[in-house]
Amino acid sequence: MITGAQLRDAYISASNLIGNEKQKVDELNIFPVPDGDTGTNMSMTIASAAREVSRFEDGGIGQCASIAASALLRGARGNSGVILSLLFRGFAKGLKDVTEAGGQQLADALAIGVEAAYGAVMKPTEGTILTVARVAAEEGKSAAVKGASAVEVWEAMCEGAHRALAATPELLPVLKKAGVVDAGGKGLTLILEGMLSVFQKGIVIPSENVEEQQPEVSVKRAVAEWEGEITFTYCTEFIVGRGDQKAEEDAKNLRAYLESIGDCVVVVDDDEIIKVHVHTDGPGNALQEGLKYGQLLTVKIENMREQKRRAEEEAAAAKPEKQRLERAEPENDVGFVAVSAGEGINGLFRDLGCDQIVSGGQTMNPSTEDILEAVQAVPAKTVYVLPNNKNIIMAAEQSVELADRKVVVVPTRTIPQGLSAMLSFDPDRPQEENLLDMVRAAEHVSTGQVTFAARDSEYDGHRIKEGEIIALNNGKLTFSEKTPVKAVTKLAKTMIKKDSSFVTIIYGEGITDEEAEEARSVIASKAGDNVEVTMVNGGQPIYYFILSVE
Known part of the structure; x- marks a missing residue:
């Protein structure tokens, strides 16, 4: 049976393991865009x-699972993070009110x-984290039907996850061509392995990143490092000088007594001393x-x-407090939250009526909690959320059921x-019509992006080297160029119809302003008199240029 304390340690172990391996998982991403x-x-x-x-000390496995599920939901980042949170949210539902769980549970x-x-x-794709999770669950159920213990069931889940992960390239040709397995699936196998370490051996895998270590996991002492729940209060160490007494049974008898009054007993003896820890x-x-x-x-x-x-207090004091937004009473009818980065772009959204800007975007996926906090800082009964990134939409959608007001996610x-959706909003129209209009407006915009390759890659017929300037037309890698200006002018030519x-x-x-003006001048001359060309200093990271063509 698995207890609440074991599940607590399992989550910590899993977090440490994937934290140790996250760079390797990141490197499995085949798309070269940062x-x-x-x-x-x-x-x-x-x-x-x-x-x-x-901080969970005493309670059943269901209670621990519920605490973790709530934190995962709020802390979910990116599509893979949201899917992970949903997996463990369902896991918590299955363990509701359970004190200890067996294999079948x-x-x-x-x-x-x-x-x-x-x-x-909406459209589940096989060969991803979903497949790995499904096969793991199926293997777990198969083992449970045969009467396997809780540990044996989790072992079966891990074996199933590894087998499914190895098969992901056969399900997704793009993975096979790149010679890699699915990154999300790999992340899930690491998490299941980290949990198994606790269930199987009672070992919490330590974090290799000092800054990311959970201070509550262990308190360091002179001869031992405690992990898990504190059963006894005092760590007691002493050395006994044996003098002339050298009976072979001394250490054995002393150990037996100490085990009757405590745990973590270590007794080491030689001809002169007996060293004790309890x-x-x-x-x-x-x-x-003694x-x-x-x-x-x-x-x-x-x-x-x-x-x-004291360790908890020191850790809390060392960690800078995030400036939190204050909750606003929902007085107005509607309000808006947009996710963006760059003062210029932020200013555009504010000018169009956005109440709150969540800092984020490419490489900076905000959590559900970040979005939720911004939503509840808007003084409106209905808040429209514009994620403005495909990898943030799911996190935004999770805020819908958490907020204390109505949230409408426009899947930009x-x-x-996002800017086009904001422009199409009409306060005199019903909510359903506005949502439809905003979605349509977003779909009618073509987006071009000029950035750099974050990794060597062969994608969609293009062989890309790390650091190359690359251009994307509506998310599709189109070509590479020597400079951002050349890339954006060439990209505009392909996009303008x-x-x-x-x-x-x-x-x-x-x-620079000079480079931007050079790009504007070339694009305007090629676009013709019927196309209005405007330029904005967005100040955004990652993307040298973003093109909007309507």
């Missing part, structure tokens, strides 16, 4: 659960999570027993509960789509 990478997003998502459950709980994850994706509520009794075998040469007693409290995938009326050039970090 983005909110899968490993980083999944690591940040489960780290939110690890932080919350680390664990298998059924994960199956509920898989069903929830599949249901949340966790106990009666350190005096331990010392008194005196039976010789003189006490050294004694050290530490209150572990007090140590842990780019900054130009006979029926095009407006072109907006948004230039970002690393582009």
Whole structure:
């Protein structure tokens, strides 16, 4: 049976393992564009659960799973993070009110999570994290039917996940061509493995990143590092000088007594001394027993509960507090939240009526909690959310059921789509008509982007080297060029059609005003008199240029 304390440690172990391996998972992403990478997003998502459950001390597995599910939901980043949160949210539902879980309960709980994850994706794609989760759940159920224990069921889940991960290239040709497995699926196998380490061996995998270690996981001491729940208060260490007494049974007898009054007993002896370590509520009794075998040469007693409290306080003091937005009473009829980066672009959204801007976008996927906080800081009964990035839409959608007001997510995938959606809003129209108009307006905008390749890649027939300037037309990699200006002018030529009326050039970090003007001049001359070309200093990171063509 798996207890609440074991599940707590399992989440922490899983968070540490994927945190250690997140860069390797990120490197599995085959698209060369810099983005909110899968490993980083999944690591940040489960780290939110690890932080919350680390304070969990006493309770059933269902209670621990519920705490983790809530934290995962709020901390979800990127599509992979949201899917991960849905898996463990369903897992928590399956363990509701359960004190200890056996194999069948664990298998059924994960199956509920898989069903929830599949249901949340409009067009589930096999060969992704969904497939890995599904096969893991199926293997777990198969083992449970045969009467497997909780640990054996989790072992079966891990084996199924690894087998499904290895098969992902056969399900997705783009993975096979790149010679990699699915990044999200790999992240999930790491999380399941990290949890298995606790269930199978009682070992919390340590974090290799000092900055990301959970301070609540362990409190360091002179000869031992405690992990898990504090059962006894005092860490007691002493050395007994044996003198002339050298009975072979001394150490064995002393160990037997100490095990009767505490745990984590270590007794090491040689011809001259007996070295002792024990966790106990009666350190005096331990010392008194030690005196039976010789003189006490050294004694050290530490209150572990007090140590842990101080460590938590120090960790909290060392971590800078995030400036939180204050909740606003919903007084107005409607309000808006947009996700964007760059002062110029932020200013455009504010000018169009956005109440709150969530900092984020490519490589900076905000969490559901970030979006939720912004929503509730808008003084409106209905809040429209514009994610402006395909990898943020699912996180935004999770805020709908968490908010204390109505939230409408407009599924904008780019900054130009978000700006066009805002322009189409009419306060005199009903909500359903406005949503439809905003979606249509977004769909009628073509988006061009000029950025750099984050990794060597062969994608869609293009062989790309890290650092190359690349151009995307509506998210599709189109070509590479030597300079951003050459890339954006060439991209505009491919995007402007006979029926095009407006072109907006948004230039970002690393582009000078002179380079931007050069690009505008070339594009305007090629566009013709019937196309209005405007330019904005967006100040956005990652993208040298963003083109909006309508």
